[in-house]
Amino acid sequence: xxxxxxxxxxxxxxxxxxxxxxxxxxxxxxxxxxxxxxxxxxxxxxxxxxxxxxxxxxxxxxxxxxxxxxxxxxxxxxxxxxxxxxxxxxxxxxxxxxxxxxxxxxxxxxxxxxxxxxxxxxxxxxxxxxxxxxxxxxxxxxxxxxxxxxxxxxxxxxxxxxxxxxxxxxxxxxxxxxxxxxxxxxxxxxxxxxxxxxxxxxxxxxxxxxxxxxxxxxxxxxxxxxxxxxxxxxxxxxxxxxxxxxxxxxxxxxxxxxxxxxxxxxxxxxxxxxxxxxxxxxxxxxxxxxxxxxxxxxxxxxxxxxxxxxxxxxxxxxxxxxxxxxxxxxxxxxxxxxxxxxxxxxxxxxxxxxxxxxxxxxxxxxxxxxxxxxxxxxxxxxxxxxxxxxxxxxxxxxxxxxxxxxxxxxxxxxxxxxxxxxxxxxxxxxxxxxxxxxxxxxxxxxxxxxxxxxxxxxxxxxxxxxxxxxxxxxxxxxxxxxxxxxxxxxxxxxxxxxxxxxxxxxxxxxxxxxxxxxxxxxxxxxxxxxxxxxxxxxxxxxxxxx
DNA sequence: GAGCCTTTGAAGATA
DNA sequence: TATCTTCAAAGGCTC
Numbered sequence: 237x238x239x240x241x242x243x244x245x246x247x248x249x250x251x252x253x254x255x256x257x258x259x260x261x262x263x264x265x266x267x268x269x270x271x272x273x274x275x276x277x278x279x280x281x282x283x284x285x286x287x288x289x290x291x292x293x294x295x296x297x298x299x300x301x302x303x304x305x306x307x308x309x310x311x312x313x314x315x316x317x318x319x320x321x322x323x324x325x326x327x328x329x330x331x332x333x334x335x336x337x338x339x340x341x342x343x344x345x346x347x348x349x350x351x352x353x354x355x356x357x358x359x360x361x362x363x364x365x366x367x368x369x370x371x372x373x374x375x376x377x378x379x380x381x382x383x384x385x386x387x388x389x390x391x392x393x394x395x396x397x398x399x400x401x402x403x404x405x406x407x408x409x410x411x412x413x414x415x416x417x418x419x420x421x422x423x424x425x426x427x428x429x430x431x432x433x434x435x436x437x438x439x440x441x442x443x444x445x446x447x448x449x450x451x452x453x454x455x456x457x458x459x460x461x462x463x464x465x466x467x468x469x470x471x472x473x474x475x476x477x478x479x480x481x482x483x484x485x486x487x488x489x490x491x492x493x494x495x496x497x498x499x500x501x502x503x504x505x506x507x508x509x510x511x512x513x514x515x516x517x518x519x520x521x522x523x524x525x526x527x528x529x530x531x532x533x534x535x536x537x538x539x540x541x542x543x544x545x546x547x548x549x550x551x552x553x554x555x556x557x558x559x560x561x562x563x564x565x566x567x568x569x570x571x572x573x574x575x576x577x578x579x580x581x582x583x584x585x586x587x588x589x590x591x592x593x594x595x596x597x598x599x600x601x602x603x604x605x606x607x608x609x610x611x612x613x614x615x616x617x618x619x620x621x622x623x624x625x626x627x628x629x630x631x632x633x634x635x636x637x638x639x640x641x642x643x644x645x646x647x648x649x650x651x652x653x654x655x656x657x658x659x660x661x662x663x664x665x666x667x668x669x670x671x672x673x674x675x676x677x678x679x680x681x682x683x684x685x686x687x688x689x690x691x692x693x694x695x696x697x698x699x700x701x702x703x704x705x706x707x708x709x710x711x712x713x714x715x716x717x718x719x720x721x722x723x724x725x726x727x728x729x730x731x732x733x734x735x736x737x738x739x740x741x742x743x744x745x746x747x748x749x750x751x752x753x754x755x756x757x758x759x760x761x762x763x764x765x766x767x768x769x770x771x772x773x774x775x776x777x778x779x780x781x782x
Numbered sequence: 783g784a785g786c787c788t789t790t791g792a793a794g795a796t797a
Numbered sequence: 798t799a800t801c802t803t804c805a806a807a808g809g810c811t812c
Contacts, residue, residue, distance in 0.1 A: 531805060534805060534806075535805070537805095545808095555810095556807095558809080559809090599803085602805090603803060
């Protein structure tokens with residue numbers, strides 16, 4: 237079972253993710269080359285001291301599942317961290333003490349000692365980024381997407397198309413339903429607004445293949461520059477409570493990227509679909525205060541995808557995310573254990589931060605939200621059929637929706653009006669048993685992917701008779717049961733999709749792996765991430781602004 | 783314009 | 798406890 241080094245008793249991450257890292261001497265050299273400036277080092281040390289104090293704050297004990305242990309783990313880790321920094325100055329993004337800046341850069345200052353907290357102060361400690369964000373510091377997206385006060389070269393409303401919310405600070409309050417004293421009062425003078433973060437990077441530089449000189453250390457150094465100087469590393473004052481406010485937003489008012497305002501695209505995607513079908517319901521809901529949606533923290537693969545997507549797009553002619561994701565999925569499996577471990581570790585840290593930012597949040601919230609809305613829809617349409625039972629009768633139970641079969645509330649007629657057939661496309665995902673037959677669209681995609689992709693974009697073919705060459709990284713107890721059988725994940729790759737993923741045996745032969753795309757080679761330099769992804773976001777922004 | 787597609791992993795829900 | 802389901806990101810595509 238692959239395990240990441242726990243980093244000092246941190247018990248928040250999944251144990252199964254714990255993987256022992258090996259030192260990357262090459263990276264160390266890069267780190268040396270790109271070491272912090274003295275000022276950065278001073279900042280870092282100062283931050284570490286502050287962080288240590290933060291973790292001792294009584295406030296940090298607030299409401300969290302297993303938080304005490306977590307805090308202990310954090311303190312231990314931070315102590316390690318401190319030591320590590322003293323030794324290395326910059327551990328690099330992918331070292332065992334990986335992501336040295338990650339926790340303390342991303343942690344909100346509510347963990348500051350009480351002495352530094354002023355209820356009247358709205359200052360926040362936010363790693364403000366420009367359009368460029370660090371790819372692996374998964375939490376950077378959090379601060380980035382919602383905190384970008386429109387760099388001069390970018391239009392303010394550039395993100396409207398795809399729901400990437402970038403608003404000027406003065407608009408944040410209304411946009412995120414900020415509580416009084418929230419971010420909406422943050423002024424540029426507070427120093428969090430983005431400045432030319434990566435001044436040397438063109439806004440769309442991510443289109444360029446990852447440059448080998450984009451070491452993690454240098455990117456981290458640049459990333460550190462986001463902090464804007466020593467003053468911004470000083471403790472900032474926060475409201476006291478760690479509890480989420482009524483809006484569900486963190487009381488600091490930090491618009492965590494996981495928070496999606498109700499007006500956001502994704503809100504509509506998943507939660508408010510039914511709203512468009514019931515104007516009355518919609519009007520009713522509009523009267524209700526909308527709560528921002530706190531999204532799930534990204535898992536390792538999602539982080540990997542975010543980082544590598546731009547790269548794949550650049551290398552390939554593919555544009556469809558579905559196709560890109562298939563490639564990424566294969567590349568993911570082609571990653572070495574160490575490479576994957578980096579993302580698992582990052583995901584673990586992201587979960588940690590997410591837990592600290594939103595102590596009361598649970599994935600259940602988003603589950604319930606959707607279900608609740610469905611229920612509301614069904615309840616607000618008294619004229620519609622209520623149950624499959626009434627519609628099909630006991631003799632046709634095979635036509636019942638799943639919940640009806642389980643004697644739960646029928647979901648077939650949530651939308652009222654008609655009585656869609658059991659195979660209705662709208663309901664197939666809900667009612668139909670898992671189908672392994674690709675839908676026409678999926679079939680189209682599938683066929684598309686069977687075509688010879690553009691050079692360098694072909695997923696690495698699995699070695700004959702060998703599903704993979706990598707050690708398992710997934711939780712050993714984890715099993716998958718996706719409703720859809722991925723078209724490309726046929727027997728040659730996974731065999732039974734319900735078998736635990738990564739049930740591979742590691743061999744020393746990675747020939748095919750290294751043949752995997754030019755990106756694979758560049759990916760070998762795991763340090764590539766950072767700036768490249770930062771630039772990637774730039775392009776995304778630009779693209780979306782078009 | 784809403785929703786689908788596609789990937790893996792985490793976690794909640796269910797049997 | 799094991800299995801199933803949902804959600805997270807992304808953006809082109811379909812209807």
